[in-house]
Amino acid sequence: MTPINLLYAHSGGVTAVINATAAAVIEAARAQPGRIGKVFAARRGILGVLAEDLIDTGALDAGALARLARTPGGAFGSCRFDLPADEGEAVTDRLFEVFAAHRIGALLYNGGNGSMDAVARLSAAAQARGYPLVCVGVPKTVDNDIVGTDCCPGFGSAAKYLATSMREAGLDIASMAGRKGSVFVMEVMGRNTGWLAAATALAAGGEADAPPHIVLVPEVVFDEDAFLARVREVTERLGYCAVTVAEGIRKADGSLIMAKSRDERGYVQLGGAGSAVARLIHERFGYKHHWAIPDYLQRAAGHWLSATDRAQAMAVGRAAVEYALAGQDGMMPAIRRLATTPYQWDVVPVASGGIANLERALPADFVAVDGLHVTAAACDYIRPLIEGEVVQPTVGGLPDYRPFALPGVPRQLRPWQG
Amino acid sequence: MTPINLLYAHSGGVTAVINATAAAVIEAARAQPGRIGKVFAARRGILGVLAEDLIDTGALDAGALARLARTPGGAFGSCRFDLPADEGEAVTDRLFEVFAAHRIGALLYNGGNGSMDAVARLSAAAQARGYPLVCVGVPKTVDNDIVGTDCCPGFGSAAKYLATSMREAGLDIASMAGRKGSVFVMEVMGRNTGWLAAATALAAGGEADAPPHIVLVPEVVFDEDAFLARVREVTERLGYCAVTVAEGIRKADGSLIMAKSRDERGYVQLGGAGSAVARLIHERFGYKHHWAIPDYLQRAAGHWLSATDRAQAMAVGRAAVEYALAGQDGMMPAIRRLATTPYQWDVVPVASGGIANLERALPADFVAVDGLHVTAAACDYIRPLIEGEVVQPTVGGLPDYRPFALPGVPRQLRPWQG
Numbered sequence: 001m002t003p004i005n006l007l008y009a010h011s012g013g014v015t016a017v018i019n020a021t022a023a024a025v026i027e028a029a030r031a032q033p034g035r036i037g038k039v040f041a042a043r044r045g046i047l048g049v050l051a052e053d054l055i056d057t058g059a060l061d062a063g064a065l066a067r068l069a070r071t072p073g074g075a076f077g078s079c080r081f082d083l084p085a086d087e088g089e090a091v092t093d094r095l096f097e098v099f100a101a102h103r104i105g106a107l108l109y110n111g112g113n114g115s116m117d118a119v120a121r122l123s124a125a126a127q128a129r130g131y132p133l134v135c136v137g138v139p140k141t142v143d144n145d146i147v148g149t150d151c152c153p154g155f156g157s158a159a160k161y162l163a164t165s166m167r168e169a170g171l172d173i174a175s176m177a178g179r180k181g182s183v184f185v186m187e188v189m190g191r192n193t194g195w196l197a198a199a200t201a202l203a204a205g206g207e208a209d210a211p212p213h214i215v216l217v218p219e220v221v222f223d224e225d226a227f228l229a230r231v232r233e234v235t236e237r238l239g240y241c242a243v244t245v246a247e248g249i250r251k252a253d254g255s256l257i258m259a260k261s262r263d264e265r266g267y268v269q270l271g272g273a274g275s276a277v278a279r280l281i282h283e284r285f286g287y288k289h290h291w292a293i294p295d296y297l298q299r300a301a302g303h304w305l306s307a308t309d310r311a312q313a314m315a316v317g318r319a320a321v322e323y324a325l326a327g328q329d330g331m332m333p334a335i336r337r338l339a340t341t342p343y344q345w346d347v348v349p350v351a352s353g354g355i356a357n358l359e360r361a362l363p364a365d366f367v368a369v370d371g372l373h374v375t376a377a378a379c380d381y382i383r384p385l386i387e388g389e390v391v392q393p394t395v396g397g398l399p400d401y402r403p404f405a406l407p408g409v410p411r412q413l414r415p416w417q418g
Numbered sequence: 419m420t421p422i423n424l425l426y427a428h429s430g431g432v433t434a435v436i437n438a439t440a441a442a443v444i445e446a447a448r449a450q451p452g453r454i455g456k457v458f459a460a461r462r463g464i465l466g467v468l469a470e471d472l473i474d475t476g477a478l479d480a481g482a483l484a485r486l487a488r489t490p491g492g493a494f495g496s497c498r499f500d501l502p503a504d505e506g507e508a509v510t511d512r513l514f515e516v517f518a519a520h521r522i523g524a525l526l527y528n529g530g531n532g533s534m535d536a537v538a539r540l541s542a543a544a545q546a547r548g549y550p551l552v553c554v555g556v557p558k559t560v561d562n563d564i565v566g567t568d569c570c571p572g573f574g575s576a577a578k579y580l581a582t583s584m585r586e587a588g589l590d591i592a593s594m595a596g597r598k599g600s601v602f603v604m605e606v607m608g609r610n611t612g613w614l615a616a617a618t619a620l621a622a623g624g625e626a627d628a629p630p631h632i633v634l635v636p637e638v639v640f641d642e643d644a645f646l647a648r649v650r651e652v653t654e655r656l657g658y659c660a661v662t663v664a665e666g667i668r669k670a671d672g673s674l675i676m677a678k679s680r681d682e683r684g685y686v687q688l689g690g691a692g693s694a695v696a697r698l699i700h701e702r703f704g705y706k707h708h709w710a711i712p713d714y715l716q717r718a719a720g721h722w723l724s725a726t727d728r729a730q731a732m733a734v735g736r737a738a739v740e741y742a743l744a745g746q747d748g749m750m751p752a753i754r755r756l757a758t759t760p761y762q763w764d765v766v767p768v769a770s771g772g773i774a775n776l777e778r779a780l781p782a783d784f785v786a787v788d789g790l791h792v793t794a795a796a797c798d799y800i801r802p803l804i805e806g807e808v809v810q811p812t813v814g815g816l817p818d819y820r821p822f823a824l825p826g827v828p829r830q831l832r833p834w835q836g
Binding site for chain 1: 428431432434462465489490491492493495496497498578581582583585586587589590591592593594595596602620621623625693708709710711712713714715717718719720721722724726801804805806807812813814815816817819820821
């Protein structure tokens with residue numbers, strides 16, 4: 001049998017460990033020289049496939065792969081691009097032209113819910129066209145919202161970073177607590193689900209009255225009165241109050257909590273939920289108010305990776321190569337929890353078509369009855385995912401994230417006009 | 419000679435290594451049992467002295483002290499409180515009552531510019547009253563703006579955290595760069611000086627076109643046209659642009675760059691420089707825009723300390739105890755740079771009266787001629803201060819920052835009515 005070439009692509013927002021998955025894919029594929037020929041990576045995800053802009057990962061030696069496996073961001077570039085629903089589209093034609101031109105027999109697509117939809121569609125398109133392609137989805141998202149897997153690579157490291165940040169900022173604000181009262185609000189990612197917000201509850205470490213005192217998640221309608229009453233109660237008692245807010249919290253009418261206003265020139269200004277909530281507290285009670293928005297920092301914190309998360313990111317990469325070789329078309333390696341204490345897990349295949357475009361919210365028993373915090377069950381679920389550290393070699397006091405040599409594969413087709 | 423008691427107090431905003439200074443003070447004082455009796459710490463800084471709310475640090479065993487030396491925040495509590503200028507004030511009377519009641523012969527005051535003024539004034543007040551007190555200032559500030567010392571404990575760790583954060587967020591945004599253009603703005607602390615903003619320039623590690631592409635500091639008037647032109651040039655060329663903004667940048671008329679506006683209910687909304695600059699870019703060019711505000715996270719990041727910074731924080735603590743015992747009243751241990759490559763430093767005494775209330779800005783040759791970045795000279799100065807890592811023991815994947823047992827000293831005076 002002639003070896004097939006394998007194509008790996010990032011899809012959607014990147015994480016602190018998506019490169020670890022990529023490195024594991026490349027390593028696992030190299031371990032099968034009789035069955036896998038070249039390992040290509042798409043530059044900028046599916047847009048790179050359309051542009052026939054492929055990288056030959058053969059240029060990455062063992063040292064570079066080890067470094068890739070601890071470098072945050074997406075080394076090959078990513079994009080947000082939805083495949084057209086109509087499979088007769090020129091886009092799909094072009095993808096298969098590129099696959100054929102480079103003898104690609106396996107596509108490993110590393111993304112979230114939307115990417116699993118793309119995997120299912122490309123799998124169907126290949127069958128319809130009679131093109132020999134095995135499509136495998138590889139899970140990734142800091143949002144932890146993919147259905148069919150116990151957790152998602154990328155989440156554990158972001159969760160560890162945010163829980164650490166809340167614990168540390170909490171010590172800072174506690175130091176300055178006084179009679180006037182101060183509040184600290186940290187806005188975390190999560191437009192529709194509260195997984196990352198929930199992770200900050202681990203900061204308390206089981207200590208009563210330790211930060212965060214309030215955790216607001218999108219699964220619960222924002223109740224301004226109940227929220228303000230709790231802020232006041234905590235601040236009057238402790239001198240300060242630390243709050244985690246998911247960016248996507250909403251009012252009963254479905255509108256986002258954000259500081260929407262017109263500036264002096266008439267432009268509409270949009271502030272995030274964090275600043276809106278901090279200002280709301282300040283306006284009501286006059287407390288000193290601070291807010292933090294880690295933004296990209298929370299999904300790129302390679303200096304403080306969860307070793308568990310990174311191990312899982314690599315395991316799904318290796319499993320995806322196995323599935324490709326076993327012809328398990330349209331499947332995604334999922335993480336299965338075997339035990340929580342001590343934590344045990346393995347990787348099992350699930351069909352991408354069955355989970356595509358779904359979104360896993362926090363289960364009801366992970367949210368406190370009053371809607372202002374998360375439960376011990378949520379903490380028990382998340383805790384093992386943030387455990388373990390990864391030592392990052394440094395140069396000049398900073399993590400060594402030197403750029404990689406990523407030579408392009410010679411083009412064989414006409415330029416894409418899409 | 420009867421041993422004196424020593425009183426240590428945090429003052430002003432805390433840092434990731436102010437507890438390291440505190441731990442070094444306690445250790446150094448314990449090593450002089452014949453000359454120093456008790457080591458007290460004020461709860462909540464000078465407010466705790468006024469309230470006669472003192473902590474007996476004797477409760478901290480060697481293990482607790484080692485843990486204190488790697489715990490961010492101010493374990494004893496701090497405050498912002500200016501001593502009244504008139505030394506005849508009731509406040510000063512009360513302070514000396516408390517000193518006398520607890521046989522305090524040395525005050526170690528750990529703060530910034532304003533605190534050095536307090537040291538000079540308390541020193542003068544003690545002499546005027548004939549009270550035998552040695553006052554020693556101990557430097558601390560993430561702002562790095564104390565005059566008379568080459569650098570300030572607290573700065574190096576915040577600088578390391580911010581440079582790491584810019585390098586990591588830069589990898590994330592570079593992964594997603596595309597034809598539409600995206601910008602990332604990180605707002606860092608620095609109301610009047612650009613030391614922390616300058617530190618993020620280390621993220622580039624000497625690579626051309628690496629983030630941050632623009633660094634805005636308060637020492638330079640914000641030139642909107644020049645700034646936007648640079649943003650456009652970088653984004654059109656690279657697909658993205660990463661910007662560091664110090665919170666205190668100002669226009670030519672002296673006003674802060676912030677999103678000041680009225681919301682729908684008529685309340686004035688204040689956004690920081692980071693969101694204002696990000697929105698300005700978005701409005702002008704339509705680029706996708708993100709902004710991060712690390713806020714307290716940048717001065718509390720104990721999980722990613724600079725070992726150099728921590729060593730200096732401990733060295734000034736030990737030196738302060740030496741000065742107290744040598745009767746070097748009104749002095750502050752300063753860090754002196756002996757060589758940059760390899761970095762060598764020592765600690766020397768400077769008079770707090772001569773440096774009080776001054777503020778050290780970035781020197782002119784640390785800022786690029788166009789005002790949109792900092793120079794290689796700035797990077798050369800900052801680089802050694804962020805070097806070295808401190809391994810943080812973790813529990814459950816998070817740094818072990820358990821609370822400390824901090825028993826109060828029995829009160830001997832009437833309650834303070836101030």
